[in-house]
Each structure stands twice: as structure tokens, then as C-alpha cells.
Amino acid sequence: MLPNSIKQVLRQGAKSNVTVYGHVKSVRHSKNVGFADISDGSGKSMAAVFKDPSKFLEAYPLKVGQSIAAVGRVTESRGKGQEYELLMDSVKIIGDVPDSYPIQKKKINVQTLRSLPTLRHRTQTLASVLRLRSTLEARLSKFFVERDFIKVNPPVLTSSDCEGAGETFKVEKSSEFFEKDTYLTVSSQLHLEVLSQSLSRVWTLTPCFRAEMSHTNRHLSEFWMLEAEISFIDDVQQLTNFVESMIKSVVANDIPDLIDSRFDPKDREEISRRFELMRGQWNTITYSDAIDLIAKYMPGEANVVWGDSISTAHEKWLAGSHFKSPVFITDYPQEQKPFYMPKSKIFDESRPTVACFDLIIPEIGELVGGSLREWQLDPLKQEMLSRGMNIDDMQWYLSLRENGTVPHGGFGLGFERLVCYLSAMDNVKDVIPFPRVPESCTC
Amino acid sequence: MLPNSIKQVLRQGAKSNVTVYGHVKSVRHSKNVGFADISDGSGKSMAAVFKDPSKFLEAYPLKVGQSIAAVGRVTESRGKGQEYELLMDSVKIIGDVPDSYPIQKKKINVQTLRSLPTLRHRTQTLASVLRLRSTLEARLSKFFVERDFIKVNPPVLTSSDCEGAGETFKVEKSSEFFEKDTYLTVSSQLHLEVLSQSLSRVWTLTPCFRAEMSHTNRHLSEFWMLEAEISFIDDVQQLTNFVESMIKSVVANDIPDLIDSRFDPKDREEISRRFELMRGQWNTITYSDAIDLIAKYMPGEANVVWGDSISTAHEKWLAGSHFKSPVFITDYPQEQKPFYMPKSKIFDESRPTVACFDLIIPEIGELVGGSLREWQLDPLKQEMLSRGMNIDDMQWYLSLRENGTVPHGGFGLGFERLVCYLSAMDNVKDVIPFPRVPESCTC
Numbered sequence: 102m103l104p105n106s107i108k109q110v111l112r113q114g115a116k117s118n119v120t121v122y123g124h125v126k127s128v129r130h131s132k133n134v135g136f137a138d139i140s141d142g143s144g145k146s147m148a149a150v151f152k153d154p155s156k157f158l159e160a161y162p163l164k165v166g167q168s169i170a171a172v173g174r175v176t177e178s179r180g181k182g183q184e185y186e187l188l189m190d191s192v193k194i195i196g197d198v199p200d201s202y203p204i205q206k207k208k209i210n211v212q213t214l215r216s217l218p219t220l221r222h223r224t225q226t227l228a229s230v231l232r233l234r235s236t237l238e239a240r241l242s243k244f245f246v247e248r249d250f251i252k253v254n255p256p257v258l259t260s261s262d263c264e265g266a267g268e269t270f271k272v273e274k275s276s277e278f279f280e281k282d283t284y285l286t287v288s289s290q291l292h293l294e295v296l297s298q299s300l301s302r303v304w305t306l307t308p309c310f311r312a313e314m315s316h317t318n319r320h321l322s323e324f325w326m327l328e329a330e331i332s333f334i335d336d337v338q339q340l341t342n343f344v345e346s347m348i349k350s351v352v353a354n355d356i357p358d359l360i361d362s363r364f365d366p367k368d369r370e371e372i373s374r375r376f377e378l379m380r381g382q383w384n385t386i387t388y389s390d391a392i393d394l395i396a397k398y399m400p401g402e403a404n405v406v407w408g409d410s411i412s413t414a415h416e417k418w419l420a421g422s423h424f425k426s427p428v429f430i431t432d433y434p435q436e437q438k439p440f441y442m443p444k445s446k447i448f449d450e451s452r453p454t455v456a457c458f459d460l461i462i463p464e465i466g467e468l469v470g471g472s473l474r475e476w477q478l479d480p481l482k483q484e485m486l487s488r489g490m491n492i493d494d495m496q497w498y499l500s501l502r503e504n505g506t507v508p509h510g511g512f513g514l515g516f517e518r519l520v521c522y523l524s525a526m527d528n529v530k531d532v533i534p535f536p537r538v539p540e541s542c543t544c
Numbered sequence: 545m546l547p548n549s550i551k552q553v554l555r556q557g558a559k560s561n562v563t564v565y566g567h568v569k570s571v572r573h574s575k576n577v578g579f580a581d582i583s584d585g586s587g588k589s590m591a592a593v594f595k596d597p598s599k600f601l602e603a604y605p606l607k608v609g610q611s612i613a614a615v616g617r618v619t620e621s622r623g624k625g626q627e628y629e630l631l632m633d634s635v636k637i638i639g640d641v642p643d644s645y646p647i648q649k650k651k652i653n654v655q656t657l658r659s660l661p662t663l664r665h666r667t668q669t670l671a672s673v674l675r676l677r678s679t680l681e682a683r684l685s686k687f688f689v690e691r692d693f694i695k696v697n698p699p700v701l702t703s704s705d706c707e708g709a710g711e712t713f714k715v716e717k718s719s720e721f722f723e724k725d726t727y728l729t730v731s732s733q734l735h736l737e738v739l740s741q742s743l744s745r746v747w748t749l750t751p752c753f754r755a756e757m758s759h760t761n762r763h764l765s766e767f768w769m770l771e772a773e774i775s776f777i778d779d780v781q782q783l784t785n786f787v788e789s790m791i792k793s794v795v796a797n798d799i800p801d802l803i804d805s806r807f808d809p810k811d812r813e814e815i816s817r818r819f820e821l822m823r824g825q826w827n828t829i830t831y832s833d834a835i836d837l838i839a840k841y842m843p844g845e846a847n848v849v850w851g852d853s854i855s856t857a858h859e860k861w862l863a864g865s866h867f868k869s870p871v872f873i874t875d876y877p878q879e880q881k882p883f884y885m886p887k888s889k890i891f892d893e894s895r896p897t898v899a900c901f902d903l904i905i906p907e908i909g910e911l912v913g914g915s916l917r918e919w920q921l922d923p924l925k926q927e928m929l930s931r932g933m934n935i936d937d938m939q940w941y942l943s944l945r946e947n948g949t950v951p952h953g954g955f956g957l958g959f960e961r962l963v964c965y966l967s968a969m970d971n972v973k974d975v976i977p978f979p980r981v982p983e984s985c986t987c
Contacts, residue, residue, distance in 0.1 A: 102785045104776050106744055108692050122776040123744075124948050141775070142743035143692050168741075168948040170776075196919075196949035219940050220947060222742035231743060235695040242685060249551050249586050252678040256978040257700065257728075257751050258766050260985050270721075272728070273714040278755060278765075279985035285700075285715075285728075292987075296977055298611075299665035300585035300674060301549055301566075308700050308751065312721060322721075323701050332584070333547050333565040333613075342545045476639075497662050497987040504663060505567050505611040506639035534739055535699040542703050542722035544735070544940040 106143035110175060111185055121147050121171045121187055122195075124223060127206040128163045130154035137163055137189070139171060142228045148180060149173070149187040161191070165205055166198035166223075208365075211531045218535060218543050226368070230532050234520045236356055238306065241327065244350045250302040250329065255289035257308060261494065268312040270322075285310035288513060289328050291498055294474060297330035298507055304329040306516060314539050318528040319413075319465065319518060323537040330511035336446070337456050340471050340510050341429045344460060345383055348427075352379040352523070371525040378426065378463070379523075385429040388454065391419060398423065407452060408434055411459075413466040421463035431458045440484045443475040456510075465522050471512025478502035549586035553618060554628055564590050564614045564630055567666060570649040571606045573597035580606055580632070582614060585671045591623060592616070592630040604634070608648055609641035609666075651808075654974045661978060661986050669811070673975050677963045679799055681749065684770065687793045693745040693772065698732035700751060704937065711755040713765075728753035731956060732771050733884075734941055737917060740773035741950055747772040749959060757982050761971040762856075762908065762961060766980040770962075773954035779889070780899050781828075783914050783953050784872045787903060788826055791870075795822040795966070814968040821869065821906070822966075828872040831897065834862060841866065850895060851877055854902075856909040864906035874901045883927045886918040899953075908965050914955025921945035 104122055105113070123141035130136065135154035140146035149171055151157045163169070170193040178186040203209075204223050214221035221227050245252065258272065260281040267287045275283035289305055296303045309326045334340070355376060386394070389407060396405045399418050411419075411430065420428045432445045432454040442455035457472030475481040481502060485492055492499070517529040530536040535544065547565055548556070566584035573579065578597035583589035592614055594600045606612070613636040621629040646652070647666050657664035664670050688695065701715065703724040710730045718726035732748055739746045752769045777783070798819060829837070832850060839848045842861050854862075854873065863871045875888045875897040885898035900915030918924040924945055928935060935942070960972040973979040978987065 102782055102789070103691075103745075103774060106692050122950075142694075143745070166948045168950045195951070196945075196947075198948050199946065202947055219738045219943055220742075222739060228742055231696060231739075232694055234697075238695055239685065239689055242682065246682055248546075249549050251585075251675055252681055253674060253977055254677075254751075254768055256766060256980060256985075258753075258980050258985055259978075259987070261987055270718075271716040273716040275713075275985075278713075278757075278982060279980070280983050281985050283985050292978060295662045295987075296665060296674075299663075299671055302546075302586070308697075310701075314721075323699060325697055331546060339545055346545070500662055502639075503642065504639075504645055505609045505641050507565075507611045508638070534696055535702075535735060537699060537701050537722070539721060540723050542699075542701055542718075542724050542726050544702070544704055544738075 107139065107141045107145070107147045108143035110147065111145060113175075114185060115174075115176050117174045119173065119175050119187065121149070121173075123147065123169065123171075125163055125165050125167045125169055126225075127165060128158075130158070137171075139169065139187070140223075140225075140228075142222070144232070145183070146225075147171075147185075147187050148178065148183050149189045151189040157189075161194065163192065163194075164198055164202070166202035167194050168196040169194055211526070211528070215530060215536075222534065227531060230520065230524045230526060231534065233356060233524050234516075234532060237351055237520060237523065238516075240351045241306070241347070244347055245304050245329070248302065250304045251296075251300045253293070253296050253300070253303045253305050255286070255292035255296070255305055255307060257286050257310075258283050259286045259292075260284070261291060261498070270310050270312045287311055288326065290330070290511060290513065293328055293330035293511060294498070294509065295501060297332045297509055297511070298501055298505070301332045302329070316539065318530075319515075319521075321517060321529055321533065321536055321538055322542075324529070324533070325516040327514040327516050328511065330509060332507045332509045334510050335473065335508040337431055337458055337471075337473060337510070340473075340512055341385060341431070341458055341460075344429075344469055344471065344512060344514075345427075348379060348519075351519075352376045368525055372523065375523055375525060381426060383427045383429070384424045385431065387431050388433045389452070391415075391430050394419065394423060408436075410437065416459075416461040416466035417463065420461045420466075425463070427460060427462045427468075429458050429460055431456075433457055433459070438472070440488050440490060441474050441481065442472045443480070458512075462522060465518050467515075468518050468522070469512050469514045471510065473508070473510040476502060476506050476508045478506070550582065550584045550588070550590045551586035553590065554588060556618075557628060558617075558619050560617045562616065562618050562630065564592070564616075566590065566612065566614075568606055568608050568610045568612060569668075570608060571601075573601070580614075582612065582630070583666075583668075583671075585665070587675070588626070589668075590614075590628075590630050591621065591626050592632045594632045600632075604637065606635065606637075607641055607645075609645035610637050611639040612637055654969070654971070658973060658979075665977065670974060673963065673967045673969060674977065676799060676967050677959075677975060680794055680963060680966065681959075683794045684749070684790070687790055688747050688772070691745070693747045694739075694743045696736070696739050696743070696746045696748050698729070698735035698739070698748055698750060700729050700753075701726050702729045702735070703727070704734060704941070713753050713755045730754055731769065733773070733954065733956065736771055736773035736954060737941070737952065738944060740775045740952055740954070741944055741948070744775045745772070759982065761973075762958075762964075764960060764972055764976065764979055764981055767972070767976070768959040770957040770959050771954065773952060775950045775952045777953050778916065778951040780874055780901055780914075780916060780953070783916075783955055784828060784874070784901055784903075787872075787912055787914065787955060787957075788870075791822060791962075794962075795819045811968055815966065818966055818968060824869060826870045826872070827867045828874065830874050831876045832895070834858075834873050837862065837866060851879075853880065859902075859904040859909035860906065863904045863909075868906070870903060870905045870911075872901050872903055874899075876900055876902070881915070883931050883933060884917050884924065885915045886923070901955075905965060908961050910958075911961050911965070912955050912957045914953065916951070916953035919945060919949050919951045921949070 123139040126138040173189040269284040445454040460469035520532040566582040569581040616632040712727040888897040903912035963975040
């Protein structure tokens with residue numbers, strides 16, 4: 102039905118009369134023998150060998166970037182680092198390239214590649230990142246399926262905003278089309294709360310949007326968020342334990358197919374190190390403990406006091422330098438957090454905190470944020486009023502607390518940050534196919 | 545970590561001292577014994593039995609809609625239709641309900657339920673539809689993983705529009721934020737074409753948007769589309785064979801857990817019939833054949849001639865009445881289709897057609913649309929010019945044809961239509977949690 106991908110050809114092993122489809126990634130030759138690297142992006146590339154190079158290249162003028170169909174025999178390889186190679190008899194050049202074709206064998210830095218949005222995923226590095234991303238999603242799906250979670254699709258278009266989560270994009274003329282001002286969702290949490298009260302355990306992986314003018318290596322205007330919401334739980338530790346086992350299930354096995362063949366040795370080592378670190382011991386501290394540690398031990402931060410924000414720099418220091426592990430920080434000050442978070446189990450009137458957590462990891466900082474949700478009507482309403490929120494707009498959300506309300510909680514994980522960390526990339530722009538950031542929405 | 549769901553409790557079988565969490569769905573009693581139905585939406589509900597009803601209900605005043613934690617012993621059931629039941633010793637009422645709680649035991653029609661967006665998924669029918677949807681997605685994922693497809697996330701925000709696919713929503717002030725007018729995607733096809741030329745085989749399941757003022761039972765302003773794009777293919781039949789095996793893989797096994805327990809007998813029968821029909825023989829005809837059949841055999845349609853559109857009514861008649869099977873219609877007139885479709889293999893100058901297909905199914909009409917894509921620069925450019933398109937805006941797309949271009953094709957499947965058909969629902973509004981349609985974007 103479909104021609105075999107190179108991944109399939111390599112799986113089948115030694116065989117005659119095989120056609121290999123892909124793009125030429127490199128061509129070189131000595132006097133007696135030539136080599137071409139053919140990749141279709143499905144995984145490892147195919148090393149192709151040809152005899153009598155001057156004659157062969159005259160008949161088939163191979164150039165880097167061409168798409169080709171190469172015919173020959175697959176045999177065990179005599180070269181290093183690959184099991185099989187293609188002894189090439191003939192080539193059909195399908196699509197040619199101009200001399201200016203920019204993706205040559207020489208490594209191009211990722212910043213330059215961002216200016217080549219339609220070609221950049223032909224590089225080994227960025228292709229392998231997208232394969233890793235796809236595999237991570239499949240592993241996360243498996244984790245949730247095994248635990249009886251229902252995958253749901255909350256809306257992108259919403260007439261409510263998940264209060265406090267960030268600036269929103271508005272749909273033009275939405276008040277005409279929908280008879281209500283309509284925005285792109287910043288978080289699916291409120292809708293997942295609705296669904297978790299019908300289906301108990303729900304999760305989603307869905308696009309979210311933040312109209313913030315931030316230029317960092319960890320923010321996108323459009324990103325994918327994994328969110329889950331769980332009914333009949335009443336302790337933050339149930340959430341942190343769950344998140345830890347979720348991420349550990351994802352890194353439980355290496356992904357040799359992705360890692361070994363595609364990155365340079367330094368990258369490979371770093372990826373293995375990060376997988377290993379995620380598999381190790383994790384730590385949990387309260388916000389108050391975190392502030393104490395930062396003030397006491399972090400260079401230049403002696404003036405940090407209770408009530409201050411924990412910055413990304415603080416997070417990276419805590420996870421990367423101090424604990425050298427993923428760290429859950431729980432029980433943040435109430436005034437730093439949104440209206441729907443209930444008081445902490447151990448509550449100090451003089452330092453009011455809420456039942457929530459952030460998961461911070463080295464290099465990245467915040468990866469996951471979650472909390473219990475205030476599930477009783479009166480305290481929720483009071484908190485909203487004290488923050489000056491419009492109760493009428495949120496009646497649909499409040500009504501959940503009047504109709505068989507249930508203690509529940511959940512979390513959101515920035516998917517690009519997870520992919521970025523595990524693929525040892527420096528910028529979330531390089532782990533999503535077409536990044537959208539301020540001043541940039543090419544094609 | 546998490547309390548057991550009812551699905552898990554039922555899986556574990558007979559056991560003492562079990563706590564069951566969920567909502568009360570019904571309560572009834574005779575003089576000596578009482579029954580309550582408890583559901584948490586995870587699957588089948590738990591039948592709970594209690595003795596000495598007047599005393600029990602005085603201690604625990606159960607009402608439909610309450611959330612509860614029921615404690616007792618799980619034993620093999622003496623009732624029909626369920627394996628286990630809970631002999632209930634005590635109940636904690638967690639969240640109470642007002643007398644006006646609208647989701648009572650009596651079946652409510654789906655139109656009425658749409659006015660209860662936060663509660664409607666507590667009904668057996670709509671909860672089971674969301675579970676079916678989740679299972680279908682998992683099965684589709686498995687199909688693609690097994691065939692080495694990479695799952696990718698093309699952008700929702702785009703500065704291009706997939707020409708001809710439909711009216712777009714525009715993001716307000718996008719030209720300020722992104723320095724370009726930015727729209728919500730109507731189809732990911734063009735971006736998937738880019739990625740398929742790097743990764744060979746890609747697929748996605750992603751939200752798409754159409755700003756059309758249509759009020760039908762098969763259209764949503766926001767819907768989820770499964771799209772795939774495949775390199776190194778050059779025949780429409782490769783696509784139709786692929787789509788047929790994809791959908792057959794999804795219906796290969798019944799979903800007894802979802803179907804048996806949740807729908808009323810009439811629905812169950814209809815669902816089984818639809819699964820069966822999808823597993824049977826499919827048919828393929830050309831557009832020209834389809835027009836002939838309609839004109840010849842469809843009542844009242846004798847005037848239909850070559851060049852006319854095949855309407856939804858025609859589609860339903862062809863698939864539902866004439867063939868009684870899913871039907872691929874191939875090779876539509878060029879002028880009915882977008883710019884990127886190449887000429888048909890067998891091309892008649894007097895009746896120019898393109899290498900494309902629609903999959904139509906009974907009850908629904910079009911479920912999938914796909915085609916080969918014109919992969920050579922000159923004919924593509926000429927077609928765009930002849931349609932008066934702006935070549936400059938599409939330079940990124942055209943550049944693919946200049947840099948190692950590859951014959952390729954793909955398709956898009958409206959996911960809600962598949963869920964709607966297989967769950968025997970009448971309206972796509974009832975198979976997505978929060979439907980968005982003109983004049984309606986509640987919560």
C-alpha cells in the first residue's frame with residue numbers, strides 16, 4: 102500500500118532488489134568507492150555504497166538535498182555504527198535542488214535553522230526532536246489509558262478566561278459570530294473540572310495561548326499543555342505522587358532508536374544524563390522551606406524573604422544546583438496564586454498559603470503547576486468576591502459546587518518544556534514544528 | 545495514590561471493606577431492601593444494595609445527584625446484567641444537591657441536555673460517548689504508531705489560509721502582536737506537507753476552525769480533524785486503501801465495555817450494526833460514475849449532470865441506500881477542488897478531473913477528504929496564477945517544490961463525524977464536550 106520507509110527496510114534486514122526513498126544527506130567518494138547517506142526522517146538514515154564513483158556519479162549526479170529512489174541490495178554493513186547498508190545499483194533523482202540548497206552536511210546552528218521553517222526538520226537534530234516528541238506523547242497516552250483516564254477535548258474558543266493564567270488573544274468579531282466575546286483558551290482547567298465531575302479522571306493534551314510579549318527560551322504564544330483533573334482526592338501529595346509516577350513512566354526506558362543515531366556524542370550523553378536524573382530520587386519542600394534555602398545558601402540572594410516570588414533563577418538553582426533533582430515546591434502564599442486554590446492543610450493565619458505545588462526541574466525551572474481546587478461553594482464565592490471577580494460570568498463554574506460537588510485537583514504540564522528538557526535543546530522554539538512568538542508567525 | 549475508580553473496583557471483584565466514590569444515579573426500595581445506582585463515569589455503574597431501607601435512608605438520606613462515598617462489601621451479584629454489587633453498610637454524603645437537580649433517572653433528550661453544559665456528561669449516554677471518543681483516539685494512535693508515522697502538532701495560529709477550505713476566524717490585533725494578520729487554522733494540510741517532506745509520514749489530531757454560519761447537525765465552528773500526509777506515493781488508491789485499513793482497524797473489535805452498559809437496547813443494536821457495516825465490503829467509484837448513478841436511480845434527481853456538486857443528500861443516498869456501505873468517490877471535477885490537486889491519472893480534457901477522493905458513509909455523508917498534491921513547481925504555480933492567488937504569500941509552500949520535492953498525498957477526517965457515526969448519535973454537538981457553533985459559545 103505504502104512504500105517501505107527506511108525504518109522498515111532496516112527492520113527487514115538483508116534483501117535484494119530494494120528501493121529506498123529519501124533525501125540525500127551527504128555524498129563522498131574515493132577513487133574506487135562512493136558513499137551516500139539517504140534519510141527519509143523515519144529514523145536512522147541508510148548508508149548507501151556505490152562502486153566506480155566517477156561513472157556512477159556521471160550517470161546519477163547526486164547532490165545533497167535531492168529526493169531520490171535508490172535501487173540495490175541491502176547487506177550487513179562493514180562500516181561502523183550501522184547494521185545494514187545499501188549496495189546501490191541505480192538511482193532515480195525525483196526532485197532536484199538548486200546549488201543554494203541550505204541544509205548541507207555541515208552542522209547549522211538552531212538559530213539559523215529557525216529562518217528556514219520549511220527545511221529545518223530535514224536536519225538530524227530537529228527531526229529527532231520531533232520523533233522524540235511523538236514518542237513522549239505515545240508514552241504519556243499509555244500511562245493515562247492504563248489508569249482509566251478518559252482523554253477529552255476541551256474547547257480552544259472560550260467566553261471565560263482561566264482567571265490569572267495570563268493575557269488572552271481575542272477572536273475578531275466574536276461578539277457578532279458567537280454573540281459573546283470569545284478568546285483563545287489560556288488553560289483548560291475550568292472545563293476539565295466540569296468533565297472530571299462527570300468522568301472522574303480526565304486528561305488532555307491541547308493547544309493553549311498566551312498573548313504575552315515575553316521573549317525567553319521557555320515561552321511560546323501557542324503551546325501544548327498536558328492537563329489532568331482528578332475527582333475524589335483531597336491531598337496535594339496525591340497529585341505530586343501522581344505527577345512523579347507519570348514522568349517516571351515516560352523516562353523509564355531510554356529511546357536508543359532516537360538518541361543513538363541522531364545527535365552528536367555530546368548531545369547523546371546529555372540526554373542520557375537527563376533521563377537518568379528524572380529516574381532518580383525527587384524532593385519535596387514547602388514554599389517556606391524554599392525561601393529559607395534560597396536566602397541562606399543561594400549566592401547573592403540573602404535578602405529574599407517570605408512573600409517574595411520564587412524566580413526562574415531561584416528555581417534553576419534549587420533544582421539544578423542545590424538538590425540536583427526534580428523538586429516539588431508546595432504550599433505557596435495565597436496571594437501569589439489564583440482564586441480557586443483552597444487553604445493548605447496546615448494553615449498559618451499570619452502566613453496564609455494554599456494547597457498547591459509547582460514541579461521545578463534543572464535547566465528549565467517550572468515544568469508542572471497544580472493544586473487542589475476549592476470544592477465548596479461558600480469559601481470559593483467569598484474568595485472570588487474578595488478579589489473583585491465577576492460572579493455572574495462564572496456562574497457555570499460555581500454551579501458545579503451546588504450540584505453534588507466533589508473534592509478534586511489537577512495540574513498542567515507545559516509539553517514543550519518536557520520535550521525541550523529531555524531532548525537537551527536550549528529553546529522551546531526548536532521542539533515545536535512552527536513556533537509562534539511575539540513578532541513571529543511565519544507561514 | 546488515587547482512590548479506586550468503580551471500574552477498578554469491579555475489576556478487583558469480591559472484597560470486603562470497599563469504599564466506592566461516585567454520584568447517586570437512582571434510589572429505589574421495597575419494604576425490606578433498597579437499591580442505589582452509583583456512577584463515577586469511569587464505565588459501568590455500581591449497583592448498591594442496602595437492607596432495612598427506612599432506617600438506612602433515615603441515617604443516609606440519599607438523593608439522585610449527590611456525590612457520596614459508600615462503604616460496604618463487594619459480592620457477586622444476584623441481579624441481572626451485572627457481575628458484582630455492593631452490599632452497602634454506610635454512606636458519607638459528600639456533596640448535596642438541590643431539589644431542582646435536573647439530571648434525574650428519567651431519560652432527557654439530548655437537545656435539552658445541551659442547555660446543561662456542566663451537567664450533561666453525567667448522563668449515561670453522553671458519558672459513554674466521551675469514553676468512546678477517547679477509545680477511538682487511542683485506537684487511531686495505535687494504528688499510526690504501528691506504521692511508523694510521527695505525530696506532529698501543526699500550528700493553530702497561521703498567517704496563511706488553506707485556500708478554499710472555508711471562512712476563517714481572525715485574531716484581533718494580530719498584526720500588532722505578530723506583525724502579520726493571523727487566523728485560526730482551517731486545515732493543517734499545508735504545514736503537514738512541509739513536515740512530511742522531512743519525516744515522510746506524519747499525522748495529527750488537532751483543532752480546526754470554520755467561521756461559517758451553518759446550522760446543521762454535522763458542522764461545528766471548532767472541531768477536531770485527523771490529518772495525515774504521506775511522502776513517496778503517487779496513486780489515489782494508495783490513500784483510499786490506507787484510509788480503509790485505518791478505519792477498519794478502529795472498528796475491528798467491538799467496545800463492549802462502552803456499548804453494553806451504557807446505551808439503551810435500541811442504541812446498542814444500532815451501534816453494533818454500524819461497527820459491522822464499517823467492517824464489511826467498501827466500494828469505490830469515480831465522480832462521473834456517481835453522477836450517472838444519481839441521475840439514473842436516485843428519486844427526483846434525473847436532472848443531475850456532470851459538473852454538478854454531489855450534495856449531502858446525494859452522498860447519504862449513495863452510501864446509505866444504493867451501496868449500503870462506505871464509498872470512496874474519486875476524481876472530482878477540477879473546478880470543484882482546491883488549487884493543489886494534480887490532474888487525474890486518466891485525464892479527459894473535456895471533463896478535467898483531479899486525483900482526489902471523498903469517503904462517504906451512510907447517515908453522515910462526507911467523512912474523509914483527501915488527494916494527491918501537485919508536487920512539481922510549474923503546474924502548481926500555473927494553477928495558482930490561473931486562480932488569481934497571491935504567489936508571494938505562498939512562497940514558503942512553493943519552495944518545497946524547489947528543494948528536493950517529493951510526490952505525496954494525504955487526507956483529513958472530521959473526528960466528530962466518526963465519533964457521531966460510531967456512537968449512533970444524531971448531532972456532532974453531542975460528541976464534543978463543549979460544542980462551538982454560530983451564536984453559541986457558552987462557558
